Amino acid sequence: MNLTLHVWRQDGPKDKGRFNRYEAHDVSPDMSFLEMLDVLNESLVEGGEEPIAIDHDCREGICGTCGVVINGKPHGPWPGTATCQLHMREYSDGDQIWIEPWRAKAFPVIRDLVVDRTALDRIIEAGGYISVRTGSAPDANAIPVQKEAADLSMDAASCIGCGACIAVCPNASAMLFTSAKVAHLNLLPQGEPERFTRVLRMIEQMDEEGFGNCTNHGACQETCPKEITVDVIALLNRDYIHSVRAGTS
Amino acid sequence: MELQSKIPTGPIQEHWDKHRFEMKLVNPANKRKYDVIVVGTGLAGGAAAASLGELGYHVECFTYHDSARRAHSIAAQGGINAAKNYQNDGDSIWRLFYDTVKGGDFRARESNVYRLAQISVEIIDQCVAQGVPFAREYGGLLANRSFGGAQVSRTFYARGQTGQQLLIGVYQSLARQVAEGSVNLHTQHEMLDIIVVDGVARGIVTRDLVTGAIESHTADAVVLGTGGYSNVFYLSTNAMKCNTTAIWRAYRKGAAFANPCFTQIHPTCIPQHGDYQSKLTLMSESLRNDGRIWVPKKPSDDRPVDQIPEDERDYYLERMYPAFGNLVPRDLASRRAKDMCDQGLGVGHGGLGVYLDFADAIQRLGRDVVAERYGNLFDMYQRITDENPYQVPMRIYPAPHYTMGGTWVDYNLMSTLPGLHVIGEANFSDHGANRLGASALMQGLADGYFVLPYTIGDYLARSDLHAVPEDHPDVRGAEEEVRGRIQRLLNLDGSRTTDSIHKELGRVMWDGCGMARNASGLKEAIARIPELREEFWSNGRVVGSGDTYNQNLENAGRIVDFLELGELMCIDALVREESCGGHFREEHQTPEGEARRDDENFTHVTAWEYTGADSPPREHREALEFEYVPPSQRSYK
Numbered sequence: 001m002n003l004t005l006h007v008w009r010q011d012g013p014k015d016k017g018r019f020n021r022y023e024a025h026d027v028s029p030d031m032s033f034l035e036m037l038d039v040l041n042e043s044l045v046e047g048g049e050e051p052i053a054i055d056h057d058c059r060e061g062i063c064g065t066c067g068v069v070i071n072g073k074p075h076g077p078w079p080g081t082a083t084c085q086l087h088m089r090e091y092s093d094g095d096q097i098w099i100e101p102w103r104a105k106a107f108p109v110i111r112d113l114v115v116d117r118t119a120l121d122r123i124i125e126a127g128g129y130i131s132v133r134t135g136s137a138p139d140a141n142a143i144p145v146q147k148e149a150a151d152l153s154m155d156a157a158s159c160i161g162c163g164a165c166i167a168v169c170p171n172a173s174a175m176l177f178t179s180a181k182v183a184h185l186n187l188l189p190q191g192e193p194e195r196f197t198r199v200l201r202m203i204e205q206m207d208e209e210g211f212g213n214c215t216n217h218g219a220c221q222e223t224c225p226k227e228i229t230v231d232v233i234a235l236l237n238r239d240y241i242h243s244v245r246a247g248t249s
Numbered sequence: 250m251e252l253q254s255k256i257p258t259g260p261i262q263e264h265w266d267k268h269r270f271e272m273k274l275v276n277p278a279n280k281r282k283y284d285v286i287v288v289g290t291g292l293a294g295g296a297a298a299a300s301l302g303e304l305g306y307h308v309e310c311f312t313y314h315d316s317a318r319r320a321h322s323i324a325a326q327g328g329i330n331a332a333k334n335y336q337n338d339g340d341s342i343w344r345l346f347y348d349t350v351k352g353g354d355f356r357a358r359e360s361n362v363y364r365l366a367q368i369s370v371e372i373i374d375q376c377v378a379q380g381v382p383f384a385r386e387y388g389g390l391l392a393n394r395s396f397g398g399a400q401v402s403r404t405f406y407a408r409g410q411t412g413q414q415l416l417i418g419v420y421q422s423l424a425r426q427v428a429e430g431s432v433n434l435h436t437q438h439e440m441l442d443i444i445v446v447d448g449v450a451r452g453i454v455t456r457d458l459v460t461g462a463i464e465s466h467t468a469d470a471v472v473l474g475t476g477g478y479s480n481v482f483y484l485s486t487n488a489m490k491c492n493t494t495a496i497w498r499a500y501r502k503g504a505a506f507a508n509p510c511f512t513q514i515h516p517t518c519i520p521q522h523g524d525y526q527s528k529l530t531l532m533s534e535s536l537r538n539d540g541r542i543w544v545p546k547k548p549s550d551d552r553p554v555d556q557i558p559e560d561e562r563d564y565y566l567e568r569m570y571p572a573f574g575n576l577v578p579r580d581l582a583s584r585r586a587k588d589m590c591d592q593g594l595g596v597g598h599g600g601l602g603v604y605l606d607f608a609d610a611i612q613r614l615g616r617d618v619v620a621e622r623y624g625n626l627f628d629m630y631q632r633i634t635d636e637n638p639y640q641v642p643m644r645i646y647p648a649p650h651y652t653m654g655g656t657w658v659d660y661n662l663m664s665t666l667p668g669l670h671v672i673g674e675a676n677f678s679d680h681g682a683n684r685l686g687a688s689a690l691m692q693g694l695a696d697g698y699f700v701l702p703y704t705i706g707d708y709l710a711r712s713d714l715h716a717v718p719e720d721h722p723d724v725r726g727a728e729e730e731v732r733g734r735i736q737r738l739l740n741l742d743g744s745r746t747t748d749s750i751h752k753e754l755g756r757v758m759w760d761g762c763g764m765a766r767n768a769s770g771l772k773e774a775i776a777r778i779p780e781l782r783e784e785f786w787s788n789g790r791v792v793g794s795g796d797t798y799n800q801n802l803e804n805a806g807r808i809v810d811f812l813e814l815g816e817l818m819c820i821d822a823l824v825r826e827e828s829c830g831g832h833f834r835e836e837h838q839t840p841e842g843e844a845r846r847d848d849e850n851f852t853h854v855t856a857w858e859y860t861g862a863d864s865p866p867r868e869h870r871e872a873l874e875f876e877y878v879p880p881s882q883r884s885y886k
Contacts, residue, residue: 011797028525032633035523035525035527045790045792046744048790050792050793050801053798055315056489057314057488057490058323058324058488058489059488059489059528059530060530061629062323062410063319063488064318064319065314065315080628085632087632089635110459110798114798116315117315117316118316121317121318121436124424125428129379129380129422129424129425130379130380130421131425132379132422134299134300134375134698134702135371135375135699137371137375137377137379138374139374140333140374141333141391144388147385147387147389150382150383150384150389153380154407157380157382157414158408158410161318184380184382185380188380190377190378191380
């Protein structure tokens with residue numbers, strides 16, 4: 001099939017940016033979306049043009065490096081699927097595809113489709129961990145964990161830190177990302193000692209980074225490639241309210 | 250160059266304890282005066298950086314990713330081994346040690362492997378305490394599953410995302426140290442060379458991938474946890490950015506490269522479907538617990554699967570290896586799949602595939618249990634192939650996946666370049682000629698959390714190191730070398746994309762130095778690779794500039810090093826006139842087609858010394874001794 005692509009090109013953070021139009025010929029339905037762009041980029045290099053900058057790595061939907069907005073949807077139209085796992089059989093001959101970077105105040109564009117997501121790392125640095133020194137752990141089976149709790153924790157922990165939840169949110173809120181980490185750790189007995197300070201510090205950092213507030217649109221759970229639900233936001237809110245009431249600092 | 254393995258003396262069970270006692274310690278108040286550079290934030294590098302930070306060292310940590318959480322350890326699916334014996338099925342440190350030495354086809358150091366088995370137990374404790382949500386049983390205790398090459402259930406797992414969860418544990422520990430100020434993390438920084446001062450590794454040269462700035466960083470010791478080099482084959486299951494540059498540049502600066510030809514071809518990958526493909530996808534080996542591998546008995550049988558009756562199917566692993574069946578080690582499973590396809594029995598695109606069938610498992614366990622165990626893998630398979638594995642068998646084919654070879658290191662994980670320590674997949678140490686499933690995560694974390702943080706202290710305490718001034722001629726020299734290399738790349742204005750040359754290198758490597766090797770094929774590859782290098786430097790094309798975010802330039806730099814490494818791999822494969830583990834020389838096989846080792850002549854590690862761009866590498870040998878697990882013909886029958 002032949003497709004028309006409109007791809008966001010932006011030389012750097014200060015450049016205004018624009019859509020460039022490209023024709024993609026002989027696209028196989030078996031190709032992944034990124035393979036289609038690989039072929040386009042090869043042809044750009046052959047023509048002496050700089051390829052479209054797009055970050056990606058594992059191509060198995062697990063590293064969280066890739067992520068672009070495709071026809072208005074972060075990671076494109078498939079549910080529970082990162083950009084790298086989207087395949088071209090979704091499209092038909094003659095389709096127009098608009099490809100843009102994540103857009104959020106806290107994610108400045110580095111180049112073309114690549115944005116700076118270090119704000120997410122700083123949220124984790126604020127408290128998204130359990131303070132345990134190497135070597136100081138008790139036997140792994142010393143503390144039994146209810147299977148249900150472990151499973152829910154694993155659901156939340158499956159977050160790949162791609163930032164799609166922020167890109168889709170009308171407020172560019174990082175609530176799903178932050179809540180997923182809070183839920184992962186706060187659901188486990190090992191996370192209990194730092195439960196309340198963790199949630200306060202992470203929320204504080206989230207605000208500082210310029211992410212917006214959550215207004216319960218729920219678009220994040222629809223777009224999350226790991227299908228993390230807004231239930232984790234409720235968990236975060238519960239612990240947050242408790243922390244504020246108890247005067248945790 | 251002399252290879253001193255520094256293996257402790259005495260009974261193997263006491264080696265590590267004794268060694269830890271004999272190591273010199275750095276006074277707690279003095280630790281902050283030492284700077285350590287750690288390159289890579291995967292399981293090995295990230296764990297080392299975090300642990301060194303906790304101990305009080307000043308750590309400068311580098312990754313070319315935009316976040317420490319992206320390292321390729323994240324893609325490991327199946328699990329991590331540990332000799333906990335929680336299943337009461339007869340496991341022990343000794344058995345894990347034995348299985349690993351045997352699985353590695355008697356080409357690993359016994360003492361290292363024993364230490365690995367010992368430490369495995371602590372790793373699980375550490376990870377659980379960090380909040381790694383391992384699978385659990387209804388009683389709240391940890392669940393296990395079995396894995397290839399073992400007859401006990403010792404593998405801990407977090408659905409099909411074990412690597413991700415372990416890496417997130419590492420990443421969170423690292424984040425904590427970054428917040429504490431003990432680790433200074435540099436994301437988007439790629440290491441392009443080692444700085445050697447007076448014969449000692451004292452720093453690295455990096456390129457800031459966003460601004461293009463070339464920077465020097467000096468320290469008292471350098472640690473590389475930069476992963477493996479499977480992408481030399483172009484098509485592999487490694488992430489797209491995985492490369493050999495860090496360890497290859499170290500090799501060129503004096504760190505011997507050991508057993509480069511020991512590569513692992515993973516049996517359960519999704520077959521290739523087109524020429525445009527740049528990446529293969531792995532399906533966890535854990536699938537072999539419940540999936541049955543088969544091919545039609547009739548060559549070129551193109552009937553739909555459901556029309557091939559049971560008695561016309563060959564479950565060849567179960568037939569040939571009744572004791573281990575579908576759970577034979579990876580090297581055997583891969584080679585047998587290739588044999589079947591070579592005989593024209595393969596299925597799917599180009600006849601390069603075999604079936605991995607879950608029909609029996611679904612009947613026995615029910616769809617829900619199968620979905621719980623493998624649901625995410627089945628979903629991924631369906632997204633890629635558009636086929637539903639609950640209804641039709643998966644098709645799989647072997648693909649390059651892991652490299653057992655790497656920088657030669659002693660028992661302290663230090664290379665032949667003093668001060669340079671290499672950990673995780675980047676070193677050669679623990680897996681011999683074949684790695685067992687669920688052992689890579691174990692080794693990465695063992696090196697990073699529990700071995701290196703001790704041994705580096707001993708190195709620092711024993712060394713007399715003085716600060717290296719920024720304008721030291723060796724620092725400036727390394728920096729200039731990197732600038733020169735980048736300029737040379739930017740000047741390339743030929744007609745071929747560097748990626749097309751990488752692809753061609755990959756084909757040469759796969760044909761000559763892939764799953765089966767022979768002398769004439771290797772010689773052909775050794776003749777061809779310098780021509781490809783010449784083609785690269787005379788006719789390659791790199792676009793864009795050096796002072797911007799330029800992925801074309803980044804990638805070209807990595808290909809330069811693959812083009813040199815590939816040749817060394819073939820040279821190594823050619824001199825190793827035996828078959829062992831993943832290294833299968835067609836000239837050396839039993840009448841049944843099994844690998845034939847030559848213990849008399851090849852019970853050693855081959856470590857290569859760089860002697861210059863135009864002279865052949867010099868071969869060194871570290872003899873291996875097997876005092877506790879006497880070498881035997883590996884049998885999984």
